[in-house]
Amino acid sequence: FGSRDRRRGTEGGLACSQRASRSLAGRPHIAKEVNIEFEAYSISDNDYDGIKKLLQQLFLKAPVNTAELTDLLIQQNHIGSVIKQTNVSEDSDDDDADEDEIFGFISLLNLTERKGTQCAEQIKELVLSFCEKNCEKSVVEQLDKLLNDTTKPVGFLLSERFINVPPQIALPMHQQLQKELVESHKTNKPCGKCSFYLLISKTFVEAGKSNSKKKWSNQKDELMFVNAEEEFFYEKAVLKFNYSVQEESDTCLGGRWSFDDIPMKPLRTVMLIPDSKMSEIMDKLKYHLSI
Template identity: 80%
Template sequence: MDDNLLRKEFLQSWKRENHIGYQKIDYFCTDFSVYFQSCMKLKVCSVNTIVKIHSLFFSRGKKEVNVEFEAHSISDNDYDGIKKLLQQLFLKAPVNTAELTDILIQQNHIGSVIKQAEVQEESDDEEEEEDEVFGFISLLNLTERKGTQCAEQIKELILSLCEKNCDQSMVEQLDKLLNDTTKPVGFLLNERFINVPPQIALPMHQQLQKELAETQRTNKPCGKCYYYLLISKTFTETAKRSSKKRGESTQQKEELMFANAEEEFFYEKALLKFSYSVQEESDTCLGGRWSFDDVPMKPLRTIMLIPSDRMNAIMDKLKEYLSV
């Protein structure tokens, strides 16, 4: 199969699987450039084989390297890894990721990091890589943290982007919800490398919900939240997006592709949602300046505000589609 035909088959299969569901997918990723290149290195022509690749799609010839992941409590040693993932999310946005990372580490009674499971008989050269953070999940209570630079910057960023991409009624509604001190808003952070399997999202979210319930019971920081704010890494076809009116395309679920596959379920339950382009901020390798069959892909960030009473329904969806 030549490269052009493989590209076409890969894109069509990816889009088809994305909209049908995830029960048949063992590995899911939306970064076409990196993912496609890795598949080409493996000399794989079957898309059915491509989507079964489990781990870090590191390849040595045609050999798959399977990597097991496990969750740990957040610690001081995770600072660099968490900050790197936050920078990947915010890109050039004016958010103090250093302060945000410090807060997440300080409130380590909630949240987890994803690391490679310990391997027996590792060499000394590999010891430095043992603590590498492949992903993390946590929550910043924007209401409790009012006055901190990062919390204020996040709210200002969200509102300014809403003003640029949505109608005035949504801007006013979002502003009211973000600044209502009687109904705290939690900024849900769920970041991982694109090559970590989505199945890990289920236990991570389950554990976070347990921890949040415990903090509420014991009156620790990050207690009850009435809403969850989520910024999701998404992609869309530029051609379709440009044909829509302002604000209209962001509401079309079928046009969005999610870097974290499970976040589509959050999108479905969101009270408010909109997307904005990060094409000019993204790294050219990871950011999405590529095209397949003359259909250019555009990297976005999708902002969602989800009522906390809808989390049970979201968790049920995660169990249905991501249970191993």
């Protein structure tokens, strides 16, 4: 990855292949392999619609002001990246191809710094309310304490992309974000290093499985991650729980939630990861996702 403006390209491009699609979405019926090259750019005003769309994909009908959240991410564009297709040609087969179309993004909102903004408060309220419904009281108290401890900043980590973008792209994106957070901390810019990272993952589980509090609290084997790499974050989380979003969406970006024709139940998995574990996670990403 190079300069800030067109700063991060994926070396040699990435193939949206049958294998990658299977690992991300459990949709192995895709037989055609399409080679698409992506590059990563600094976040800009032009990315507003694309980022907001991806945020809505994450939050669905949850009461979170995605417009304000998008604005904040654009304002602090010294951190974060958007993924765009490399060199969209004028004679592209896709009539809708747009050089400004984003296929994914990564950024972080420091919930401690942004305390008082509507979206930051709504995100905290959202995870606490679902924690109360799905976890033991001690877990709720732990989460509430961590979210409100101003001496230990909590960053809301956002890594969203369309389902046909393979997980290999996550490695350089996360590596670059970590570098930017360190640099931001050194130069006293907003959104420096955090003590904890809050992540809300898009996951799913086989329909009909028990959703008891105990079973859902720490059952990784049954969980499938839409962003495959987020399983490594899950493994290092000090606090984790799931909540169902089945009533809000029964489709997976245009396709039914199914895996080998087995109906799946869409969830969101909330996890809190200590900063001290991030280097281990980055090592795992490097080992599993290096091209």
